[in-house]
Amino acid sequence: xxxxxxxxxxxxxxxVALTAAKAFARPSQLSxxxxxxxxTVVTGAGGNxxxxxxxxxxLLVNGSLPEKAADLMSFLSDQFKGLPVKTVFNTDWHLxxxxxxxxxxxxxxxxLSHENTRxxxxxxxxxxxxxxxxxxxxxxxxxxxxxxxxxKMTFGKEPIEYGYMPQAHTDGDIYVFFPAQNVLVAGDVxxxxxxxxxxxxxxxxxxxxxxxxxDLLKVAKEDTRIxxxxxxxxxxxxxxxxxxxxxxxxxxxxxxxRQGMGPSDMIAAAPSKEFDAKWGNPELFIKNAYxxxxxxxxxxxxxx
Numbered sequence: 001x002x003x004x005x006x007x008x009x010x011x012x013x014x015x016v017a018l019t020a021a022k023a024f025a026r027p028s029q030l031s032x033x034x035x036x037x038x039x040t041v042v043t044g045a046g047g048n049x050x051x052x053x054x055x056x057x058x059l060l061v062n063g064s065l066p067e068k069a070a071d072l073m074s075f076l077s078d079q080f081k082g083l084p085v086k087t088v089f090n091t092d093w094h095l096x097x098x099x100x101x102x103x104x105x106x107x108x109x110x111x112l113s114h115e116n117t118r119x120x121x122x123x124x125x126x127x128x129x130x131x132x133x134x135x136x137x138x139x140x141x142x143x144x145x146x147x148x149x150x151x152k153m154t155f156g157k158e159p160i161e162y163g164y165m166p167q168a169h170t171d172g173d174i175y176v177f178f179p180a181q182n183v184l185v186a187g188d189v190x191x192x193x194x195x196x197x198x199x200x201x202x203x204x205x206x207x208x209x210x211x212x213x214x215d216l217l218k219v220a221k222e223d224t225r226i227x228x229x230x231x232x233x234x235x236x237x238x239x240x241x242x243x244x245x246x247x248x249x250x251x252x253x254x255x256x257x258r259q260g261m262g263p264s265d266m267i268a269a270a271p272s273k274e275f276d277a278k279w280g281n282p283e284l285f286i287k288n289a290y291x292x293x294x295x296x297x298x299x300x301x302x303x304x
Contacts, residue, residue, distance in 0.1 A: 030068075030075045035225060035233070036181050038158065040079070045072045046096035047230040050185050052178070054156025057086035060109075061176045061185045061227075063100035072100055073107065085109045087155060089162065090143060091187030091229070092170045093120035093202065101141040113143040114164055117172035120202050127201045129288055163219070165189055165212030169196060169229075171203025173212060177219050184220050185227045189213065190242060192231030195272075195285035198292050205292030206250050207299065213243040245275045253289055254300055263290040 030044040032051075042049040045064035049072070052059040058080055064072040076085065090098045090113035098121060101111055122142055126133045150163035159180055165173040169188045176185040188197060189212045198204045216239055220226060226234040252271040261269065263286055272282040279285075297303040 030071055032075075032079055035183055035227075039178065039181050039183055041227060041233070042072070042075065043230075044068075045075075046099060047188070048185075048227055050176070050183075050227055051076065051080070052155060052158055052160075053080050053083060054158060056156065057084045059087040059089075059155045059158075059160075060085060060104075061089045062091055062097040062187070062229075063088055063104055065096055066099035066102075069100035069103035073103060087112065089113065089174065089176050089185075090117050091176070091185065092173050093117045094170070094188070094199075097187070097229070098137075098141070101143070102138055105140050105144065110145060111143040112145045112147070112162075114172040114174050115146040115148055116170070116203065117174075118143045118146050120170070120172065125201070127199070129199070129201060129284070129291070161219075163215065165208070165215055167203045167205055167208030168212030169204045169209065170199045171208075173204075175216060175219065182221060182223060183225050183227065184216065186216055186229070186239075188229030189216065190226060190228040190234060190239060191279070192228050192234065192238075193278075193280060195279045195282055196242075196246075198285065198288040200288055200292035200295065204288075205296060206246065206253065206289045207293075207296060210243070210246045210250055213239065213246055217243060241278070245272075245279065249275075249285075249289065253286065253293065254303075257290070257293060257300075258302055263287040266290060 030042060032040045032042050034040050038053050040051045042051055045068035047062055050061040058076060085104055085107060086109060088104050088109050088111045090111060105111055122136050124136050153160050161177040161179060163175055173187055173189050196209055198206060198209060220236045220239060222236055224236055226239055228234055249272060253266060256266045256269060266286050267283055276282055293300060
């Protein structure tokens with residue numbers, strides 16, 4: 001038998017571990033869903049992969065897990081009649097989006113990301129929230145082109161806009177917007193059925209998530225289709241709901257922090273109870289939010 005406190009701590013740790021596992025759980029079979037004549041969402045290789053097909057090649061927003069890279073290349077060749085992948089955006093550094101970088105670059109693709117994403121892909125570090133040591137990826141897996149703020153480009157005849165969302169899910173999050181198609185690819189700043197992962201080890205925090213969602217709302221129109229990092233396509237109303245949740249949770253968690261509460265006390269206080277039906281178990285979100293807020297105590301004020 002566990003002592004009462006030890007058993008409670010064990011169950012809390014188990015719940016967080018299950019939430020983290022769910023966060024990275026993906027479908028196992030590749031499939032494609034057309035958004036428009038030239039935009040397709042591919043699932044089953046990691047997170048959502050958005051494919052823009054033009055007469056002379058393909059542009060991807062995100063790639064696959066490493067073990068799915070060959071399957072992704074085969075799927076794209078079959079679905080798009082052998083068109084080469086010419087350009088790839090990484091919306092953050094995590095393996096579910098960047099694990100196929102090496103394969104894609106060897107096949108001739110140019111890979112674009114925020115500079116911080118390139119740095120994390122090449123870094124050796126330990127992430128305590130998911131209990132994993134990340135080793136530097138091979139040089140061939142690193143993005144070929146990086147940026148710091150925002151930009152525009154044209155691929156084939158398609159205009160593309162992209163922008164940086166500082167310190168949201170990570171410190172390298174970007175969105176990619178296809179204005180002619182009215183489709184916004186938001187990466188893991190937007191989540192479905194689970195709370196956002198605030199990866200404080202690589203710069204994410206709740207205040208940055210707030211700002212990132214606010215930036216996405218500025219880009220999205222009422223009828224814009226929004227592609228999250230994983231899960232079904234969302235609407236602007238869904239995006240507004242996540243923004244409202246993030247705003248409320250920051251206010252509440254800062255107040256609890258000023259009362260001297262740690263993460264276990266915050267979880268017990270149930271500050272997210274009206275949001276849990278939509279976003280699930282809040283424990284990992286609250287624990288990571290707490291750790292991230294400690295990195296911004298001066299900005300938050302009146303904490304210590």
